[in-house]
Amino acid sequence: MTVTAPLAAYCAQHVLLQVDGPVAALTLNRPERKNPLTFDSYAELSAIFRIAAQDEAVRVFTVTGAGGNFCSGGDVHEIIGPLLDRDTKGLMQFTAMTGELVKAMRACPQPIIAAVDGVAAGAGAIIAMASDLRLGTPRARTAFLFNRVGLAGCDMGACAILPRLIGQGRASELLFRGRAMTAEEGLAWGFFNSLHASEELSAAAAALAREIAEGPAFAHAMTKRMLQMEWAMSVDQAIEAEAVAQALCMTTQDFRRAYEAFAAKQKPVFKGD
Secondary structure (H helix, E strand, O other): OOOOOOHHHHOOOOEEEEEOOEEEEEEOOOOOHHHOOHHHHHHHHHHHHHOOOOOOOOOOEEEEEEOOOOOOOOOOOHHHHHHOOOHHHHHHHHHHHHHHHHHHHHHHHOOOOEEOOEEOOOOHHHHHHHHOOOOEEEOOOOEOOOOHHOOOOOOOOOOHHHHHHHHHHHHHHHHOOOOEEEEEHHHHHHHHHHEEOOOHHHHHHHHHHHHOOOOHHHHHHHHHHHHHHHHHOOOHHHHHHHHHHHHOOOOOOHHHHHHHHHHHHOOOOOOOO
């Protein structure tokens, strides 16, 4: 089997990208300003997740921020200021680009783990929301604060995804008020999968990434795909789609390896094919 690994050769310019075997670690790295996004970092993140769809070596992503914060959203001076001088066409180009990041995250086959400490605001909250799993710290404050800058809460898929994570009423309150969701609320509402001390967050995310990376990559990608697709299906349609998906997984060598390991009373070693 030929394994392609384009991410290992990718030279990121606007975020940190470290590929260690099957785990790709993304770090938003402007800690002096709580890691805001720029036009360039938006585009680069989208490109990385799109490239990941062709990378057979990487099996899971982690996303975090440097310096004790996750991401403060779009840079006020480098994004919001310049947007005031754009016409409608230019503004549509920007909002399409920001939405492309979420679409790229949802389309890439690898599970994405967000490790959220400190501030996750605006687009930073969206990146956490669009990830597949979220680990937080007691310091985490997640704010969908678009209304605070005179914009609607319907940004980058928030009105579609956030209610599915925490419920319609809770999502509505956060989007209308723009207040920060506390870490405790995030855990109780199902936004965060778990909370960890700030000094333990990185290790917890890495351990979870390694655990997922050791699993059957094709099957994990199928799980992520079906979790996305079944939002728009009836229960009967979902059952039929899952029957096809599971039958495809049964054609993989990993399915055979699992059976052979079980028969030999051993732990299966999955290879992703």
